[in-house]
Amino acid sequence: MANLNDSLIADPGPEAVFRDGLTSGKFIIQKCGDCDSHIFYPRAMCPECGSIKLTSLEASGQGTVYSTSVVRNRPEQGGNFNIAIVELAEGPRLMTRVQDIEPDQVQIGMAVEAFIGAIDDTPVVLFRPAEG
Amino acid sequence: MAHDLRGAAAVVGVGLTPFGNLPGKTPFEVTAEAIHNALADAGLKKDQVDGFFTSGMGHVFHGLQAVEYFGLNPKVVDSTNIGGSSFVNCLQSAAMAIKTGACEVALIAYGSTARSNPRGGPGGGSGPNAYNPHESEYKPRNPVVSYALAAARHMHEYGTTREHLAEVAVAARRWAQKNPRAEMRDPLSVEDVLNSRMICDPFTKLDCCLVSDGGAAAILVSAERAKDFPAKPVYLLGVGSAITHEQIAQMPDLTVTAAAQSGPRAFEMAGVGRC
Numbered sequence: 001m002a003n004l005n006d007s008l009i010a011d012p013g014p015e016a017v018f019r020d021g022l023t024s025g026k027f028i029i030q031k032c033g034d035c036d037s038h039i040f041y042p043r044a045m046c047p048e049c050g051s052i053k054l055t056s057l058e059a060s061g062q063g064t065v066y067s068t069s070v071v072r073n074r075p076e077q078g079g080n081f082n083i084a085i086v087e088l089a090e091g092p093r094l095m096t097r098v099q100d101i102e103p104d105q106v107q108i109g110m111a112v113e114a115f116i117g118a119i120d121d122t123p124v125v126l127f128r129p130a131e132g
Numbered sequence: 133m134a135h136d137l138r139g140a141a142a143v144v145g146v147g148l149t150p151f152g153n154l155p156g157k158t159p160f161e162v163t164a165e166a167i168h169n170a171l172a173d174a175g176l177k178k179d180q181v182d183g184f185f186t187s188g189m190g191h192v193f194h195g196l197q198a199v200e201y202f203g204l205n206p207k208v209v210d211s212t213n214i215g216g217s218s219f220v221n222c223l224q225s226a227a228m229a230i231k232t233g234a235c236e237v238a239l240i241a242y243g244s245t246a247r248s249n250p251r252g253g254p255g256g257g258s259g260p261n262a263y264n265p266h267e268s269e270y271k272p273r274n275p276v277v278s279y280a281l282a283a284a285r286h287m288h289e290y291g292t293t294r295e296h297l298a299e300v301a302v303a304a305r306r307w308a309q310k311n312p313r314a315e316m317r318d319p320l321s322v323e324d325v326l327n328s329r330m331i332c333d334p335f336t337k338l339d340c341c342l343v344s345d346g347g348a349a350a351i352l353v354s355a356e357r358a359k360d361f362p363a364k365p366v367y368l369l370g371v372g373s374a375i376t377h378e379q380i381a382q383m384p385d386l387t388v389t390a391a392a393q394s395g396p397r398a399f400e401m402a403g404v405g406r407c
Contacts, residue, residue: 069333108284120269124270
């Protein structure tokens with residue numbers, strides 16, 4: 001008989017799995033075992049179909065810029081930086097920064113690839129223009 | 133058949149405060165002035181209020197703390213915070229509460245010191261960069277950059293230009309010039325908007341909404357009781373809500389807001405055809 005105190009959600013939870021992945025240099029997303037949707041950000045319930053049969057996997061890292069902006073700052077306040085929404089090849093979108101390119105040269109539709117970088121010592125998923 | 137809520141409730145009192153910069157006040161102090169003015173407009177005492185509908189940024193238990201501060205003892209409270217549309221949500225909740233008899237006199241109230249005290253502090257302001265676990269670490273300048281991302285996508289999909297977008301600010305300024313309560317009433321041109329300092333591409337400073345301190349309150353009662361009040365009642369004919377996301381990257385389509393759902397619902401309830 002199942003123990004009523006056993007959680008249906010694996011321990012550690014999806015958020016911790018994602019954070020642990022970042023710490024070890026991996027970009028983890030999820031896939032729904034019922035509707036096959038890919039999911040980001042990490043959740044304990046599929047936002048498409050409500051299933052909790054979700055598995056974690058490493059993202060391909062391939063994506064396309066869905067929208068982009070430049071947050072303008074004076075140089076003494078750190079200068080300008082890019083803010084973008086990238087649509088992953090797997091489907092989900094996320095906020096990020098596209099780097100290794102001038103922030104105002106990032107274009108909607110541009111092919112980009114993910115890497116794990118850091119902002120203020122916090123590991124985050126960043127993107128750069130895709131090679132080739 | 134007409135919707136049950138159509139015309140079921142009416143606004144019988146409205147209260148406003150000055151708008152702009154109100155330094156040295158807390159949000160509740162600003163809200164108090166709005167509530168005082170709304171009660172006076174309706175000819176009611178606060179003890180007659182039995183439904184309270186509010187929202188805010190500075191208090192974790194906003195509804196509880198507001199009830200305590202204003203000395204209310206309502207039978208119904210809704211302090212749901214769904215951002216800028218919270219008070220349309222309040223209107224819907226108040227009308228439903230009145231229609232079902234859950235309350236008879238509904239007070240909707242809000243006050244903000246986001247301008248003079250943007251980071252909160254004692255009494256609370258409203259922090260524009262609230263923590264989003266999967267966006268805040270990128271330091272997005274919210275709310276401006278979220279709207280900028282939507283505008284950039286709109287320009288990409290529809291060929292919308294910077295000039296088109298600047299017309300929004302220019303039109304808002306023309307309305308402000310007719311409004312004695314408005315803070316900025318000088319003439320504004322498209323060129324002025326385009327030539328001001330870039331904040332988040334494609335938006336310049338003058339594209340951006342003014343952040344203001346101020347408060348407002350309204351009192352609703354049933355349509356049956358509304359006729360007994362001194363002011364001509366304003367009946368609620370249609371209201372609609374739709375909620376989709378909070379973080380901008382989770383918005384299903386950056387060029388289609390939830391108002392594309394809520395708007396038709398409000399028109400349908402009112403029995404008004406859209407043109």
